[in-house]
Amino acid sequence: MAEQFDAIVIGAGVIGAAVGLELTRKGYKTVNIDKLPAAGYGSTSGSCAIIRTYYSTVDGSALAYEGYYYWKNWQAYLGLDDGEDLAYFHETGTMVMKVEENGFMKKAMSIADEIGVPYEEWTNDDIRKKMPHYDLNCFHPPKRPDQDGFGEPTGGDVGGAVFFPKGGYINDPQLSAQNIRKAAEKLGGNFRFNAEITEIRKNSDGSIAGVTLKDGSQIDAPILVNVAGPHSAKVNAMAGALDDMNVKTRALKQEVTHVPMPVEGWYENGFVTSDSDIACYTRPEKGNFLLIGSEDPPCDTQIEVDPDNWDRNFSEQWRIQALRVAQRIPSLGIPSVMKGITELYDVSDDWIPIYDKSQVPGFYMAIGSSGNQYKNAPVAGKMMAELIHKDQNGQDHDKDPVIFHMDYTNRDLNLGFFSRRREINKDSTFSVLG
Missing domain, CATH: 3.30.9.10 (D-Amino Acid Oxidase, subunit A, domain 2)
Structure with missing residues (x-):
């Protein structure tokens, strides 16, 4: 019999772990699945982990400035006890x-x-x-x-x-993902490593039913979040979620x-x-x-x-x-x-991430983020959890975009800015740190 969860997060990099943590904080029973052996083991481990507070757009800059405070107050964000080996913000x-x-x-x-x-x-x-x-x-x-x-x-x-x-940089990006994993597990979040997804299963109405792993085991959940980093396009194809994406x-x-x-x-x-x-x-x-x-x-x-x-x-x-x-x-x-x-x-096509739902009911995406969103990872997790929670409770994010309130900067951010259906943003630098 398949294991039952409220939400499956594909990926346990720094953003995937943060999505798992924030969904757990909202009361969801979560499991992060990653085919690598540890949290932050993939592209997160190779990140330059630069934290900066400027960007080429107002929304991007506001999000980056909000993210700075999470790193500045890292232990408070995690809710872990003194004595833990924590990533350090230089x-x-x-x-x-x-x-x-x-x-x-x-x-x-x-x-x-x-x-x-x-x-x-x-x-x-x-x-x-x-x-x-x-x-x-x-x-x-x-x-x-x-x-x-x-x-x-x-x-x-x-x-x-x-x-x-x-601004500055984090001394150990992989450790930062492991810190978030530990914070999620402290609240009941689950992580499965060395676990490869071979099928995304759907119900008769086309909504998400769960996933099948390479070993044949199945995990059921009505919510599936693609935070698969460089594998994001493959996961979207597996889910049948590509048709209405203007930005890939x-x-x-x-x-x-x-x-x-x-x-x-x-x-x-x-x-x-x-x-x-x-x-x-x-x-x-x-x-x-x-x-x-x-x-x-x-x-x-x-x-x-x-x-x-x-x-x-x-x-x-x-x-x-x-x-x-x-x-x-x-x-x-x-x-x-x-x-x-x-x-x-x-x-992504304009180097701005996609934080969004998809055309497949129950399938969400936090993708196009490697190389430019490490600085935003903690707040991105909170942002995605808010989007998912509101969309699951009746607010159609495509028609009525979720507004995310940023606590530190006291600003509201329209998450439609990160839509898969947006026009290519010509204000982007189309680069990592330019």
Whole structure:
């Protein structure tokens, strides 16, 4: 006989675990199912875990600012006792270069003013005092080393920077997912690992009935939530939920470069940087390394892959993004042995996540989030639980979108912004941290 639950959550990454926790807090009997061996074992473990409070849209910025407070008050959010091994928030702040590619941050600052996000404007002299190892020449547009003009200044200096003090990074993203799992289990939430779903079963009226696992066992629940990360498109296809989706998701290979820290003391005193002039972001990485990621400029090829069959080896992209940062930091050393992370992002067509119901009754989605939504994971879990609870109790989210109240920022967020049926959002940066 099949096990009975109120809700099944597919995935136990940081967002999947948060959805399970928040549904449990609302009184649902939940089970998170993941084919990997532990919470946060997949794309969450490879996340750069950057926490930032600026974004390219008002709604995105408001959600990011709300999410900041969950990380700031991590133990209180979890409700775990003292003595637990908890993920740590390095609140270093985030420096974003003012460059032509991001409109010299005028829109971002305007949004920050509207929402109340604090920031400081830094001149180039301010940057030089804090970062004397920086070359502030413009190199735009971003190029690859095999393109003409790579490494050659293109005229003038960057226009200063905006520093957002309420930001930084989490020291151990996998541990953060495990923290949420423990918080959910404390309240009665369940987790099943090394468990692969082979079938999504439906009732005669087309609504969700439950799932069948690879070992033949069945789990029944009227609610099924797709938080499968890079496998989200496959799960949607399995559920028959693709037909009315105007925005879809796909799995992209991403590479993160780790190089020796070029400046003494920068690991302890450094902060997150975003530089759209060279299309790279950085942050300190344990072991006295500098972590470098690409902001996905047009010159970088996006590699769409099958999440069940892809090459985990580094490619030339590892060296390309290191060389781009070396334009800004001439003293940067690039070792012959490649170190870093290869992982998958689950991205939507406009790089804004889908937090929504579906055309299949009882089937919900928190997808297209890998790479850009780690910072929002705790509040995203609460948001999805609210959407599911209200939709299940008679509010048709497609016709009457759920309004989510954000407690810390005291703002209301129309969750229709994240609809699967939305038009592609042209205000998006179509990147991770740009």
